[in-house]
Amino acid sequence: MNFQAALVATIALSCSTLLTAAEPALPPIPAVLEPLQAKVANGWYAYKGGLYLNFRAEQPLTEEQWKAIAGLGAKGIGTGGKGINDETVARLATMNLEALAFDGAEGLTEGCFPHLAKMKSLQRLSMGHMLQKGITGKGLALLKDLPALEALTLAGSATGNDAVQAVGELTQLTQFSNWHTRQTDPRAPYLLKLTNLKKLKLGRSNDRVEGRNRLALTDETLVTIAQLKSLEELELEESRLTIPAILQLKALPKLKTLSLRNCLDVPSEDVEKLRKELPGVAIQWKPTTEKEREFLNGMLK
Numbered sequence: 297m298n299f300q301a302a303l304v305a306t307i308a309l310s311c312s313t314l315l316t317a318a319e320p321a322l323p324p325i326p327a328v329l330e331p332l333q334a335k336v337a338n339g340w341y342a343y344k345g346g347l348y349l350n351f352r353a354e355q356p357l358t359e360e361q362w363k364a365i366a367g368l369g370a371k372g373i374g375t376g377g378k379g380i381n382d383e384t385v386a387r388l389a390t391m392n393l394e395a396l397a398f399d400g401a402e403g404l405t406e407g408c409f410p411h412l413a414k415m416k417s418l419q420r421l422s423m424g425h426m427l428q429k430g431i432t433g434k435g436l437a438l439l440k441d442l443p444a445l446e447a448l449t450l451a452g453s454a455t456g457n458d459a460v461q462a463v464g465e466l467t468q469l470t471q472f473s474n475w476h477t478r479q480t481d482p483r484a485p486y487l488l489k490l491t492n493l494k495k496l497k498l499g500r501s502n503d504r505v506e507g508r509n510r511l512a513l514t515d516e517t518l519v520t521i522a523q524l525k526s527l528e529e530l531e532l533e534e535s536r537l538t539i540p541a542i543l544q545l546k547a548l549p550k551l552k553t554l555s556l557r558n559c560l561d562v563p564s565e566d567v568e569k570l571r572k573e574l575p576g577v578a579i580q581w582k583p584t585t586e587k588e589r590e591f592l593n594g595m596l597k
Contacts, residue, residue: 323347326364332357336368342447342471343395343420346371353379362387376400376425382407389414394444397422404428409435418442422449433459440465447471447495454478456503464489475499475533482516493524494550497531500595509595515541522547533557536596539566543573555580558588 325334332351340348349370354377357365365373372395373388381403388396389411396418398404404426412421421439433455439445445468450459456478463472464486470493480503487493501512513535521530522544528551537559545551554570554577556562567581584592 320347323368326367328358328360328364332361336370340372340374340395340397343372345394345419348372348374348395350374352377353384355379356381357384357387366391371395372420373397374399374422378402380404382411385411392417394418395420397449398424398426400425402426402428405430406432406435409438413438413442416442417444419444420447421445422451423453423455424449424451426453426455429454432456434462437462437465440467443468445469449473450477452476452502457481460484460486467491469493471495473497473531476502478503478510479512480510482512482514484512484517484520487520488523490524491526493526495529496521496524496527497533499532500534511536511596513537518542518544521545525549527551529553529555531555531557532559534592534595535559536561539569542570545577546574551577553578553580557582558584558592 320338322336322338325336329351332353334349334351337348337350339345340350347368347370349365349368349372352375356379371393373393374397376399380398380401382405385404385408393415394417396415405428408431412418431454433450433453436459445466448463448466448469448471451473454477457480459477460474460479463469467489469490472490472493473496475497476499479501487496498513498517501510503510503512513532515538518537518541521527525548527548530545530551530553532555534557537556538561545554551574554574556567556579562581564583567579571579
């Protein structure tokens with residue numbers, strides 16, 4: 297082997313070693329968790345902190361299953377199903393988790409929040425696809441003393457004005473996402489309390505009156521957002537926003553990224569105007585399809 301070939305082989309081996317060190321081997325799924333369609337990964341979406349376990353339970357977990365879950369030593373858990381209830385959260389609260397996501401956890405009520413408030417290591421919480429009337433999100437205010445909590449997502453849920461008012465108490469948040477929930481006030485005054493917020497995602501409300509959605513993301517919302525001086529990333533979707541209102545974002549000194557997804561009344565020529573007026577901001581946009589436009593015209597009347 298000549299010197300050049302040896303050098304290439306050495307570099308390839310070094311890169312392989314580094315990749316192996318960066319991605320620890322995943323543990324096998326215990327047999328008792330296989331009925332839960334359990335899967336493990338090194339991180340999940342925005343969470344990169346360690347082993348992440350996903351499973352779905354349509355019945356309450358057995359003691360054997362709880363022991364197996366604890367034995368995996370996961371730092372993050374994503375779960376849902378009819379078997380996930382407030383008692384489940386009480387058990388999860390003992391596991392020193394950093395990330396927790398619920399998706400369609402139909403058994404949760406406001407009683408889950410006192411348990412969540414005990415999770416001092418929790419960094420990221422996501423609550424999605426929960427339409428039960430027993431969870432309004434008012435109890436989110438109990439999480440204000442969680443020192444590590446930095447990211448909260450509410451999506452596709454029955455949580456409404458009580459929830460966002462409670463979110464205003466979580467001044468430690470640096471990231472917040474809220475879409476397809478039931479908030480109704482487009483002024484979003486709660487956002488002004490989140491003085492550490494760096495990343496924000498907002499979408500349309502799913503609160504309906506006489507078959508029409510309430511409009512909770514409008515030009516009025518941008519008046520409030522333009523006052524969030526700590527904001528670095530902003531994502532707005534499924535809304536009617538005018539260019540003059542969007543240009544108020546010039547007041548944000550730290551804004552780096554603006555994503556406009558399915559925003560009606562923002563044609564391509566106006567996007568180019570935005571790019572000129574906001575030269576330091578990466579603007580992400582794509583045209584709305586006819587199918588998307590027809591759907592949103594009905595939802596945003």
